[in-house]
Amino acid sequence: MGEIELTGATLSRPKHARRKQARPGEILQAALDVFLEHGYAASRVSDIASRAGVTKGTVYLYFDDKERLFEAVVRETLGAMMLRGHALAQAFKGTAVELLSNVLAHWWNEIVLHEKISALPRLMIAEARNFPRLAQFYHGSVIAPARSLLKEVLERGVRSGEFRPVDVECTIHFIIAPFLYQQSMQHSLVPAVPGMMLGTENFLNAFTDHLLHALAARPV
């Protein structure tokens, strides 16, 4: 049984108790890795345990059952995701073009390029039917806020005359989709198909350019 990294403050007094405090986090980390790799059903609790450097019994010491563990994993990761999203709400200054560019860059850098978080959409797409509660939570916490943010940006741009009048609901879809698709592929087909690789270097620039041309009221 190998060494285990500890997280959190290095208060080195109650060594035993520290472990108890650190365990849930370690297990959640391991569970996230395994769930992302194999999906819910194909992940064995014993695998998660051994990846956390622990046995199965220990997992059930901290989580009621596999389903609760899964929910905890998603909620935890979603929490991190939302924290990052909060920074966006404060960015509401400047022109709509600048704002849209910032939002795109933020999503790309903080979410799509984030190793763990970027894997969530694929997991949700895969498991939503079997975990409707989680799906609702995901929708309310991620999708709906993102859409409403984009809606504000687009409507502001149209009002100010920077953007031509478009079908806002549809356009939101066209903006979100490339990000989601990128992430889904990156964590499903790409690992399975040897030759496949999605170009990432130019994505952000190309997409910003693409969108601004699609939306521009006057030629750029």
Add this chain to the structure above:
Amino acid sequence: MGEIELTGATLSRPKHARRKQARPGEILQAALDVFLEHGYAASRVSDIASRAGVTKGTVYLYFDDKERLFEAVVRETLGAMMLRGHALAQAFKGTAVELLSNVLAHWWNEIVLHEKISALPRLMIAEARNFPRLAQFYHGSVIAPARSLLKEVLERGVRSGEFRPVDVECTIHFIIAPFLYQQSMQHSLVPAVPGMMLGTENFLNAFTDHLLHALAARPV
């Protein structure tokens, strides 16, 4: 045990043999429904059987095991998908703008709006990691051809001056993504989240408009 619909020619002589001939198709139909609804792991062979109006043993009379059955289902549905795609190859006439519009309309009407076929991408995203062979087959039969078709269209448009010079690889991504995202959501979150509904009426028009503005060399 309800009545079962028969398919194919109504040659009513060898009634017994007709059943044997029809069974695989009936089972594949049922299997497709169940797999699409629950994913691979959560689908029980006995459920598939009973949906086909048959018992589990009968399924194993025609398919070696659950995995082969799953592969057969995907290959079958993919076959239908590719047949529909073939019509596209012959459409290579007219301007790039017309061509692109036709391709978009074709994909929308024949694939996204097709009840069964539209559910495949979500299933592949969900199961690709656990079935790499299927993923490769899917990539070779669907994704790669679609990308190469779009590449031709875009490059022709750029050459003819209809489209401004863009990053072709990225743009292909931006075109495919909204379709895939629409389909994935339609078969994952939408059934799980009561209030959720994706607008479909204006999708094709809005997207065509969106793309043509994004690509246009001169203001439209």
Add this chain to the structure above:
DNA sequence: TCAATAAATAACCCGCAGGTCATTTACCGA
């Protein structure tokens, strides 16, 4: 009417993975 044969069944087997619990191990305070 009656074998012959093919299709379908349903009872059966069994291994795997989720979940439990008595026992062991490690720490701490006295």
Add this chain to the structure above:
DNA sequence: TCGGTAAATGACCTGCGGGTTATTTATTGA
């Protein structure tokens, strides 16, 4: 050094579902 206590273990139980097969049911040709 030594109880007391909390964490961790791993052997164990159990049900579910994939896969098998002896038996039954239906069809056909004579």
